[in-house]
Amino acid sequence: MSKQHTEKVRVFALGGVGEIGKNMYVVEVNEDIIVIDAGLMFPDDDMLGVDIVIPDVTYLVENAERVRAIILTHGHEDHIGGLSYVLKQVNVPVYGTKLTLGLVEEKLKEAGIHRDTTLRLIDSNSQIKVGETSVSFFRTSHSIPDCVGVCVETALGPVVHTGDFKFDQTPVDGKHAEVGKMAMIGERGVLCLLSDSTNAERPGTTKSEAEVGQGIQDVFARTTGRLIVTAFASNVHRMQQVIQATVQSKRKLAVVGRSMVRVLTIAADLGYLEVPEGLLIEIDEVKRYKPEQVVILTTGSQGEPMSALTRMARGAHRSITLTHEDTVVIAASAIPGNEKSVSAVIDQLHRLGADVVYGNQSVHASGHGSQEELKLMLNLMRPKYFLPIHGEIRMQHAHRSLATSVGIAENDVYIIEKGEVVEFTQNGARLAGKVPSGHVLIDGLGVGDVGNIVLRDRRLLSKDGILVVVVTLNKKQGIIVSGPNVISRGFVYVRESEELLEQANHLVTSILQKCMAEKKHDWAGLKSSVRDGLSRFLFEKTKRRPMILPIMMEV
């Protein structure tokens, strides 16, 4: 019996579909489970108090003996940010390119698991064996160097994962995407393609990073004062171009912000960034130079509250004070959801009188391909089946339309949600149930202990605050020994609402006296009577619904 006859290939996502962030994809070839990427996601607005979100890897834990490896496509946080947490649950070898592993190593050291992790270096020419399965790679262009797509061999044809990509015809580091190799893979009869849907709604072609370099140089050339540039910390190409423009304008460069310094250091050490001798100065040295001699590269392109640029805009940075003589270049776009915080920083910079270059198409380009590039990838790979990934569902849908427009049958395109398994056999493809999947919320040191109940409570508290009612009862005698005392936080301004809180007090007293007179003595009953009565009263008076916490003690 041929291998094809019994081959079973399953493909699914544990993160990164129906959402942007926490990418984690799984390709199962018979007994081998291969994981591609292990990212994090930043919390939604309603995930109050949560720091980051990672994929639920219950499935991997339950099938740990079959998980062979985690392959990383590139070093962005939404592809490597969850790795430490995952490795603590499922410790398997991690494959990645030099820059990717360089960035990962630092995370693993911070998490204290560096010594227990096996990191295996690959490049776009590597051919590796993972369990019984052969895997190879191909280079792609993206907004960070050293990105690869992944080609997993199966008896039914290769399963290809593009990683994040665009087709940049003038790449800053001269490393072109391996289009020929992609074509050759496509000629072998790709079983299934998983492709980056991020910009599937955007017509045309994404601008080249080289254009941005020119745009930045133009801004530098016409600026006579000090320059402050903000960009995504991980965009090493952008960093290189800022360095180039700084050299061109005969200035010095100071780099501010922990993540920016970290990426620059690792990238330079590993040879991905050329930093001319003597170019960099410390942030404290900036004041020794004239404004026209300085460029400051800083974090804060998303208006993140604690970032360097945001603090500068608030006048709260200990080394840099922005003035009307400064020009701030926002060489980034607002990630969906961050528009308000970015605008707020821009407004604040305007208030300081600084010149702000933003929204300017010449100083930023996306790292993801637009429609023409996505169609090119589809035509190169010519897959039998297609899974649009790395996007919200509307992006996946848009990507499906692109696929049908280049000749892939609509029925052969699967829009998967997290956990939904597509199974391939000799007989074709089908949806084959679901595996466990979901969000794991990380708050402080807690992993996964903030769930629906805690979030629900935080939302309640955030809307109208809390009212704590404390009372000591002697149930036997049916009397109130002390209290009730009503304490509020986040509900009303106490000094102006004394009368209201007094009335609340009286109400609780009468509710309790009534209950005890009726011999209703069980704690649950007393608490819910107080809660219901107070809730009704407060809503009538204020149209607000604070959380009500009755605390009753017995004496």
Place this chain on the structure above:
Amino acid sequence: MSKQHTEKVRVFALGGVGEIGKNMYVVEVNEDIIVIDAGLMFPDDDMLGVDIVIPDVTYLVENAERVRAIILTHGHEDHIGGLSYVLKQVNVPVYGTKLTLGLVEEKLKEAGIHRDTTLRLIDSNSQIKVGETSVSFFRTSHSIPDCVGVCVETALGPVVHTGDFKFDQTPVDGKHAEVGKMAMIGERGVLCLLSDSTNAERPGTTKSEAEVGQGIQDVFARTTGRLIVTAFASNVHRMQQVIQATVQSKRKLAVVGRSMVRVLTIAADLGYLEVPEGLLIEIDEVKRYKPEQVVILTTGSQGEPMSALTRMARGAHRSITLTHEDTVVIAASAIPGNEKSVSAVIDQLHRLGADVVYGNQSVHASGHGSQEELKLMLNLMRPKYFLPIHGEIRMQHAHRSLATSVGIAENDVYIIEKGEVVEFTQNGARLAGKVPSGHVLIDGLGVGDVGNIVLRDRRLLSKDGILVVVVTLNKKQGIIVSGPNVISRGFVYVRESEELLEQANHLVTSILQKCMAEKKHDWAGLKSSVRDGLSRFLFEKTKRRPMILPIMMEV
């Protein structure tokens, strides 16, 4: 002595500058205080639990005897939404056009002050006397009918307020902006122009509403199933075009959503909307028709959580169930800050399999003029001094650049913040101090009682919840009578954190015993010792900072 010699004109904003929303501008001509607009603003993300924000009108209350009138430029919420609250503090006559007053009347009835308010009807040809000051009007185009700009006569020249405007060359209702009149005002030597900065960053000209009508008809023409259209409830022109397209495609129209129904009713009653007999059906009748016979016009264009469309997308609308046979047209753009909620609804509609038309340039046009139109207004009015208004500060700055590009001296352009007064006399213009100004937060029935302290507490609560510590002490004997009991909400999932909360208990006990042993008996001291000790402990264990509320009672 000529009137010009002693004329004093002061202009300032109580809302609408350095922000989008709660527009309220003040023009003082000697003893006359004239208020233009009284809007509301929707709360920022950090104004937790707040319903709406209105301007702080302390200045008007303190000078009530000089306040002559409130003039409304048009009926949008950010121009009339605060009126009821303001009139309760300063009751003066309100001037507005027919549609504007029609929308206002309903709000005043809801607030119960309709009978005490004097509403005075004007149109673009009216010339009124407000105190000693003459005021006239001119028609503008915007995304609601019956909009006017305001021309306030002073001995130093007219002060002109544009209201919100664009220059739509093919207005849906045939009512063109009164360009000739604007030019004539400009020829008289405008002292100061206050102009709408909303789209000052956008090059070119804003699309005409008529193009949108064509776009909507195109979508209707190629749609075979049921149509659901969402748009801003106040955009009567858009409503008319949906009605037109519905008639064209021989369908019936059901209107859903309280604000949509309200505006439609008022606009139709007052003659601003033509609704053919028999076109409208009730939402409950929709099921009696075939899908291709129905258009549903609904609220929810901003993904508002309780709106009809959002409930439909969640499968929670009692009358309408969306399916893959439906086409949803989002004839609106996301107001900055609402991008995520709009995307979330679009994604949800995709999940239901509905066809979604969105971001499509043909089904929406802004109501605000872009750069070429703003420059046209500047050239028509040719003001001596210019105050960019109705925008965030970056929009005001962009508008200033437009002004200088058409020949207004940069020093004659004032970027004002709320409360900053520009004073004009025979000697010129100068900044003349500040009047009280700011946000007044409305939460439920409370006006202004939610301030910084309450918001700060809500933010704290939203991040890491609250820990309530209850203990009864006998201070004389220095012992703990009952407790401590530690109760948490929104902090940790209690069932999984029993050990942590037990440790917290023990810690509080030892802190209290130590304090009492050292005879530290004052309540404040005991509470802060508990608070500090617990806070440190919890942060060390969890890296979280819940609010800590120690409640101590004496026996």
